[in-house]
Amino acid sequence: MLTYLPSRRSSITRWEVQVYEIIEKQVFSDVTKMVVVRAPEVAHKAKAGEFVIVRVDERGERIPLTIADFDREQGTVTLIFQEVGKSTMQMGMLEVGDGFANLVGPLGHATEVENLGTVACVGGGVGIAPIYPIARALKEAGNYVISIIGARTQSLLFWEDKMRAVSDELVACTDDGSYGRHGLVTAPLKEVLEARSGEIQRVWAIGPAIMMKFVARTTEPYGVKTIVSLNTIMIDGTGMCGGCRVQLKAGAQFVCVDGPEFDGHLVDWDLLLARQSFYRVEEQEAVERWQQLVRLENVA
Amino acid sequence: MAEFTIKERRQIPRHAMPTQDPLERRTNFGEVALGYSESEALEEANRCLACRRPTCVTGCPVGVDIPDFIVALREGDLDRSVRILKGKNSLPAICGRVCPQETQCEVQCVLAKKGEPVAIGRLERYVADWDLQRGAETPQVAPTTGNKVAIIGAGPAGLTCAADLARLGHKVTVFEALHNPGGVLVYGIPEFRLPKDKVYAEVGCLECMGVEVVTDVVIGKLFTIDELLTERGYDAVFIGSGAGLPTFMRIPGINYNGVLSANEFLTRVNLMKGYQFPEYDTPVKIGRRVAVVGAGNVAMDSARCALRLGWRRAKLEGGQPPDVHIVYRRSAAEVPARAEEVHHAREEGVIFDFLTNPVEIYGDDKGNVRGMRCIRMELGDPDASGRRSPIPIENSEFDMEVDQVIMALGTSPNPLVFRNAAGLERTRHGTVRVADAETGLTTKAHVWAGGDVVTGAATVISAMGAGKAAAADIDRYLKGEKAEAE
Numbered sequence A: 001m002l003t004y005l006p007s008r009r010s011s012i013t014r015w016e017v018q019v020y021e022i023i024e025k026q027v028f029s030d031v032t033k034m035v036v037v038r039a040p041e042v043a044h045k046a047k048a049g050e051f052v053i054v055r056v057d058e059r060g061e062r063i064p065l066t067i068a069d070f071d072r073e074q075g076t077v078t079l080i081f082q083e084v085g086k087s088t089m090q091m092g093m094l095e096v097g098d099g100f101a102n103l104v105g106p107l108g109h110a111t112e113v114e115n116l117g118t119v120a121c122v123g124g125g126v127g128i129a130p131i132y133p134i135a136r137a138l139k140e141a142g143n144y145v146i147s148i149i150g151a152r153t154q155s156l157l158f159w160e161d162k163m164r165a166v167s168d169e170l171v172a173c174t175d176d177g178s179y180g181r182h183g184l185v186t187a188p189l190k191e192v193l194e195a196r197s198g199e200i201q202r203v204w205a206i207g208p209a210i211m212m213k214f215v216a217r218t219t220e221p222y223g224v225k226t227i228v229s230l231n232t233i234m235i236d237g238t239g240m241c242g243g244c245r246v247q248l249k250a251g252a253q254f255v256c257v258d259g260p261e262f263d264g265h266l267v268d269w270d271l272l273l274a275r276q277s278f279y280r281v282e283e284q285e286a287v288e289r290w291q292q293l294v295r296l297e298n299v300a
Numbered sequence B: 001m002a003e004f005t006i007k008e009r010r011q012i013p014r015h016a017m018p019t020q021d022p023l024e025r026r027t028n029f030g031e032v033a034l035g036y037s038e039s040e041a042l043e044e045a046n047r048c049l050a051c052r053r054p055t056c057v058t059g060c061p062v063g064v065d066i067p068d069f070i071v072a073l074r075e076g077d078l079d080r081s082v083r084i085l086k087g088k089n090s091l092p093a094i095c096g097r098v099c100p101q102e103t104q105c106e107v108q109c110v111l112a113k114k115g116e117p118v119a120i121g122r123l124e125r126y127v128a129d130w131d132l133q134r135g136a137e138t139p140q141v142a143p144t145t146g147n148k149v150a151i152i153g154a155g156p157a158g159l160t161c162a163a164d165l166a167r168l169g170h171k172v173t174v175f176e177a178l179h180n181p182g183g184v185l186v187y188g189i190p191e192f193r194l195p196k197d198k199v200y201a202e203v204g205c206l207e208c209m210g211v212e213v214v215t216d217v218v219i220g221k222l223f224t225i226d227e228l229l230t231e232r233g234y235d236a237v238f239i240g241s242g243a244g245l246p247t248f249m250r251i252p253g254i255n256y257n258g259v260l261s262a263n264e265f266l267t268r269v270n271l272m273k274g275y276q277f278p279e280y281d282t283p284v285k286i287g288r289r290v291a292v293v294g295a296g297n298v299a300m301d302s303a304r305c306a307l308r309l310g311w312r313r314a315k316l317e318g319g320q321p322p323d324v325h326i327v328y329r330r331s332a333a334e335v336p337a338r339a340e341e342v343h344h345a346r347e348e349g350v351i352f353d354f355l356t357n358p359v360e361i362y363g364d365d366k367g368n369v370r371g372m373r374c375i376r377m378e379l380g381d382p383d384a385s386g387r388r389s390p391i392p393i394e395n396s397e398f399d400m401e402v403d404q405v406i407m408a409l410g411t412s413p414n415p416l417v418f419r420n421a422a423g424l425e426r427t428r429h430g431t432v433r434v435a436d437a438e439t440g441l442t443t444k445a446h447v448w449a450g451g452d453v454v455t456g457a458a459t460v461i462s463a464m465g466a467g468k469a470a471a472a473d474i475d476r477y478l479k480g481e482k483a484e485a486e
C-alpha cells in the first residue's frame, strides 16, 4: 500500500528511520536549494498553500516547508529552502539519492482559490517558491495575475521564467539593483495599486516576515485584502504544541492548523517578529558547531 | 525454596524502591526509580498471599492475573511470569513505571487493609525489564484471518488495541502523526520517569507480532477515516488519537516569548530530546525563574524537566540554579498529580504556590516575559467535580518576577482526525461520543474509539483498558461479519 513503509527489526531500541528520497536537486544560489522528494501519498493529496514538515535525520529538528510544487504522477513534492540555520545547512548538503528521515503532510489549509478578477502575487526571496503554485492556481481559475518577485540580490532570485508563465504581468526587483528594478517589492506594488485603484481584488504575499509586514502596510490604505503565509517556529504541525501561535486582532491562532494563510491586516507583526527570533542564540550556537564539524570532516 | 506461612508472609516489610538521590538526580535525566534487585523482587514477591479470589485483579483496568505472575516470579519461573503478565498487558515495562497502582490494584490488595500492599507495580516492572533484557519473547499469534484494521494513533490505547487484534490474527496497521510511536509516553512523560528505549522496545514487540506501525501520517489530512474504510479497504477503524490540544489561559500577555504550553515544552525536551541540545537539534530554553501553572502530572513533569535543565546549566556555566514554581489555584489537598510525583518534585526543590492564580503576564519591549501578576484564592463550596472551587480574594493581587511561564492546564482532543468522517459524533468537550461505553463503538459504523480521545486526559492504563475492550468487540464484529458473508 504505502510505498515508503519502513522495514523494522525486532526488539529495536532506537527507532529506525524511513527515507524520503531526493530524486532531483537544483542549486539556485550558495544558500538557496531546491529538492524534489519522493512522497507519493503526500503528492497525491497536496494543494497550493499547504506545507510539509521534514526532519533531516533522527537527531533533527522538525522544519516546516511550504510545498513549492508537486507532481502526482511522479509522486513527488518540490521543496525550496534557504540555508539560514544548522538544519537547513545540513539539508543543503543532501544530494540526489539521499533522503529525509521524515516528511509529514500535507499540513495546514490550502489557499482558497476563486476567480476574483485581478489579483497580485508578491514573492520575496525564498518566498517565491510557495507563491508560485498559488499564482498558478489563481491563473488557472481565470484571474488576471500580476506578479512581483524580489530578492536581496540577483543570485537569490529564481523561478522568474516559471512565474512569468503563470502571470499576465511580472515585475522582478532586487534590493541592490543588481537585476530588474532597484528596490523593494513594495514600490512596484504601490504603483500597481495606484494605477489600478479599485481593480486589484486581492493580494497574496509570501516572504520574510518583515516583507509581509510592509506589504500589508502598503495595501491597507487601499482596503485591498492581503493574504500572507506565515512561517513561524513549529514542532508538530498538528495543533498540539501551540508554539506556532500568532496574535491576530481577534485573539491567538495556531499557524499550523488555522493557517498558514492569514489576513495580513490582522496580524500583530512586531510580536511575530519577536517570537521568530526567540531561539537566535541557540541557533547561532548550533550553526557554529555544525560548521566546525563540517570543517573537521573536510580535513579528515 | 522454603515455603512461607501466611503469617510469615504478612511479616515481611514492603520493600522501598531504590531511587537516585534527589540532589544528584536533579542535574540529570537518568531514571529516578532504579528498580528492584533480584533479591528485593523475590522478597517482595514472597509477601503476596496468592488469594484465591484476588481483589487486586478487580482494580486493574486490563485484568492482569496479578497473584499468578507474582507466584511464578517467586518460584523462579520468570518465563512463565512474563507469559502471564503479557497475556493481559502488552506494555508491562511502561505500566510498571507510570500506572497509579496506589489507586488501582494496590489499593485493593488485602494487605493494604492492615498494612502496606504488595508493591505490584514494582514487581511488574521487574518482570517486564527482565523480559526486555533477554530480547523479549514474541507472544503467540493466531493464524491470519484476512481482516484489516486501521488504528489511529500509536499511544497506549492504539498500541494495546493493535496488540490484541494482531494476537487474534487480524492484519493491523497503526497510523501515527508524529515521527515516533508512543503518544504521550514519548512526547510527554520524561526520560527520568519512563526511558524511551523501554517504549520503543515494547513497540518493537508488537511489530514482531506483525503489527505495522506507519509514522508521519496525519489522519484527516493524508488519509481520512472515510478513505480508510473505502479506498484503503480497512474493515474496521479504531481511533486512539488522544487528547493532545493544549489549553492557554485567557489572560493578557499570553503570547509573549517565554510563555509556552506544557505540550510544547515537554515535546521539545522529550520527543525532540532538547535536553541533549546541541547533540540533538531542537533547542529548549529555561528561564531563571520559571512558573508552571497547574498541578497535574503534566505540571509536575514540566517543573521537574525545567529544574533539571536549569541545574545542568548552573553546573556547566556557573550562576544560580533556577527557581521553579508550581502555581495552583486550589490547595495542596486538591492537587491532581500522583502523590509520588509531588513528593519527588518537592524533594528535588520545586516550590509550590497554592491558592494562587495568574491574572496577567507582563513583557518587556522585546516581547519577552518579565513578570506575572497573580491573585490569591480561597476555597468555597464544592463544584461539579466535587472539589471545593477556588474564589479570588479581592485586592490580593501581587507580582511574581518570572521569565518563563509554562501552561499545564489540561488538554482536549485534536479535531483534525474528524475531518471527513461522516456520522462520527462528538460531545461538546470535543471528545468522541461512544454509542456503547463498554466497547467504545462510536456512532459511525465500523469505527471504535478509546483512551483520552473519549474520556479526555486520563491515564495510560485506562487508555489501554479501552483499547483492549474495543479490540475484543472489533474481533466479535469481524468474526460475525465473516460468518454472515460465508
Ligand SMILES: Cc1cc2nc3c(=O)[nH]c(=O)nc-3n(C[C@H](O)[C@H](O)[C@H](O)COP(=O)(O)OP(=O)(O)OC[C@H]3O[C@@H](n4cnc5c(N)ncnc54)[C@H](O)[C@@H]3O)c2cc1C
Pocket (backbone or CB within 6 Å): B098, B099, B100, B152, B153, B154, B155, B156, B157, B158, B175, B176, B177, B178, B181, B182, B183, B184, B185, B188, B189, B217, B218, B219, B220, B240, B241, B242, B243, B244, B266, B297, B298, B301, B414, B416, B417, B450, B451, B452, B453, B457, B458, B459, B460, B461, B463
Ligand atoms: C506529561 C504527561 C504525564 C502523564 N503522566 C501519567 C502517568 O504518570 N500515569 C498515567 O497513567 N498517565 C499519565 N498521563 C496520561 C496518559 O499519558 C494518557 O492518559 C494516555 O497516554 C492516553 O493514551 P491514548 O492512547 O488515549 O493517547 P495518546 O498517548 O495521547 O496517544 C495518541 C496518539 O495519537 C496520535 N494522533 C493524534 N491525532 C492523530 C491523527 N489525526 N492521525 C494520526 N495520529 C494521531 C498522537 O500523535 C499520539 O501519538 C500523563 C500525560 C501527560 C501529558
Ligand code: FES
Pocket (backbone or CB within 6 Å): A233, A234, A235, A236, A237, A238, A239, A240, A241, A242, A243, A244, A245, A254, A255, A256, A257
Ligand atoms: S506547530 Fe505545534 S501547534 Fe502548531
